Structures are given as structure tokens and as C-alpha cells.
Amino acid sequence: MIRETSMLERIPEQEIVMVSRDSVEAFDRAGLERGPLFPIYHVNSTGYSRHLPPGAVVVDLFCGPARFISYLLQGRPDVSAIGIDLSSKMLDLAAENLRSAGLADRVRLIQGDGASASELVQDPVHGVSCLSALHHCPSMTHLVEVLGEIRKFHDRGAAVWLFDLVRPDTEETVKFIPAMHEVSQATKLPAAFKEDWMNSLRAGWTFDEFKTAMGRAGISLHSSQANYSQLHWAPSPNREELYNVPWARRALTSQEEKRMAKLKELLRFDST
Numbered sequence: 001m002i003r004e005t006s007m008l009e010r011i012p013e014q015e016i017v018m019v020s021r022d023s024v025e026a027f028d029r030a031g032l033e034r035g036p037l038f039p040i041y042h043v044n045s046t047g048y049s050r051h052l053p054p055g056a057v058v059v060d061l062f063c064g065p066a067r068f069i070s071y072l073l074q075g076r077p078d079v080s081a082i083g084i085d086l087s088s089k090m091l092d093l094a095a096e097n098l099r100s101a102g103l104a105d106r107v108r109l110i111q112g113d114g115a116s117a118s119e120l121v122q123d124p125v126h127g128v129s130c131l132s133a134l135h136h137c138p139s140m141t142h143l144v145e146v147l148g149e150i151r152k153f154h155d156r157g158a159a160v161w162l163f164d165l166v167r168p169d170t171e172e173t174v175k176f177i178p179a180m181h182e183v184s185q186a187t188k189l190p191a192a193f194k195e196d197w198m199n200s201l202r203a204g205w206t207f208d209e210f211k212t213a214m215g216r217a218g219i220s221l222h223s224s225q226a227n228y229s230q231l232h233w234a235p236s237p238n239r240e241e242l243y244n245v246p247w248a249r250r251a252l253t254s255q256e257e258k259r260m261a262k263l264k265e266l267l268r269f270d271s272t
Contacts, residue, residue, distance in 0.1 A: 008169055010203060012139070012203050041067055044129075047264070051159035051161065057081070058079060058125060058128065058158075059082045059125050059129070061114040062084070062133035074101065074103070081107045083109045083110070085109075114130070118152040126158055130163075130164075131164075148218070154219060157238050159233070159234065166229060173228075220234070224267045
């Protein structure tokens with residue numbers, strides 16, 4: 001387990017919106033099968049799915065290239081989604097990815113800020129998610145605003161699923177994390193993705209900071225942390241028990257299975 005406090009001062013991302021072509025393309029490729037983000041997308045989509053009723057409509061904040069949405073919808077053919085992102089480049093890529101996956105007719109993409117999401121989407125929804133993106137919030141104030149929008153969806157009956165990284169306590173650890181991934185996976189990360197990963201770690205919220213922001217936003221979620229990751233979730237206020245909707249399984253390598261199993265164990269996915 002990681003420590004709850006961090007001695008490393010937070011350094012916000014230089015850009016709230018990812019505009020660099022190298023960064024956008026590297027982030028997108030990282031979400032492909034066998035990419036470093038694939039097991040994270042897979043384990044989160046299967047965990048989140050248990051909170052979604054048959055025929056669910058979900059909102060994904062800061063959806064990026066829509067890789068997470070794609071995995072969720074491929075595993076749950078009954079689900080449709082609304083993706084929100086600030087970056088036009090990301091949304092163009094998301095539209096292309098969804099078309100390639102045959103999912104374009106099940107996803108509506110909206111350009112906008114998560115801090116006004118409840119105004120952008122006034123349809124009834126069954127779930128709201130945000131994966132590895134809230135560290136992009138430039139300030140605690142903005143994080144509280146986004147969490148306040150998530151609370152509004154939750155108040156309207158949506159389950160909540162938030163996954164993000166945790167800021168390490170030293171700069172040495174920031175550099176160590178992607179380096180260890182390269183060693184364990186016997187692969188070299190693209191330079192742009194590796195640099196963005198380290199910048200994201202420096203911009204991450206500690207577990208305590210995130211919980212403080214939730215308190216200020218007036219939202220109460222279950223929370224756990226491990227391996228420089230944090231998970232915050234809540235079932236729909238209208239239904240506490242989990243759904244048992246069949247999941248269309250995807251093939252994973254043995255290494256990905258091990259990584260998923262470890263993450264699920266440490267973050268207590270069985271309790272979600």
C-alpha cells in the first residue's frame with residue numbers, strides 16, 4: 001500500500017487539453033491491446049459493468065480517444081454512451097476509433113468541460129465515469145467543480161466510477177514507475193507517452209487530496225488506493241446490489257491477466 005501523504009509538490013499539467021500530435025497519438029496507441037493502458041481499461045470496464053443495468057446509458061468524462069468506451073461497449077453490447085472531452089483532436093480520433101470498432105451508432109461525442117457536464121447532458125443516464133483524467137484538473141477548485149457535476153449525475157440515479165493515478169512522494173519514484181513498466185513488460189515505451197506519464201504522476205492528486213475534494217463537492221463514494229492508483233465508486237442510489245449482465249470476454253495475455261488480478265486484489269474490486 002502507498003502512503004497517504006506526498007512530499008512531492010504537485011505540478012499541474014502545462015496543458016489542460018492534450019494538443020500535441022505526438023502525445024495524442026502515443027496516448028491512443030497505449031490503449032490498444034497489448035498497450036500499457038489496455039489492462040487498466042479492461043479491469044475498470046468489467047468492474048464498472050457490474051453497476052450498469054441492461055440497456056444502460058453512460059457518460060464518460062474526458063473520454064479522450066474513446067478506448068475505454070470502446071472496451072466497455074464491446075463487452076456490453078446492450079450499453080450506449082456519451083463521451084465528453086475538451087480536445088477537438090481527441091474527439092476526432094475518438095470518432096475514428098468508434099467507427100473502426102463499429103460502435104459509432106452507440107456513442108454521442110460532445111466537446112466540452114467536465115465542469116459543466118450536467119448541463120451538456122440532461123438525458124437520464126445510468127452511470128458516469130472518468131478514467132485517468134482528473135489529474136488534468138489545473139486546481140483543487142476545478143476538481144471540486146467536476147466532482148460537483150458528477151454528484152449531480154449521481155443524484156439523478158447514476159452509478160459513479162472514477163479511476164486515477166496517485167502522485168508519488170518523490171521525483172525518483174515518478175521516474176521509476178514507467179521504467180519498471182518497461183522492464184516488467186520487456187518493451188520500450190514511446191518517448192512522448194513516457195514523458196506524459198511522468199508529468200501526469202507529478203500532477204496527480206494524493207488519495208487524501210481527492211477525498212478532500214469529494215467532501216467539498218458533497219459527494220460520498222467508496223474509495224481504495226494501491227500501486228499509485230486510486231478508485232472511487234458508488235452504486236446507483238436507486239439500487240445497491242450488483243448486476244450480473246454477461247460480459248463478452250476479451251483474450252488477455254498471461255502477463256495482463258496477472259496485472260489485472262493484482263490490481264483487482266489491491267483495489268478490492270470484489271467489493272465493488
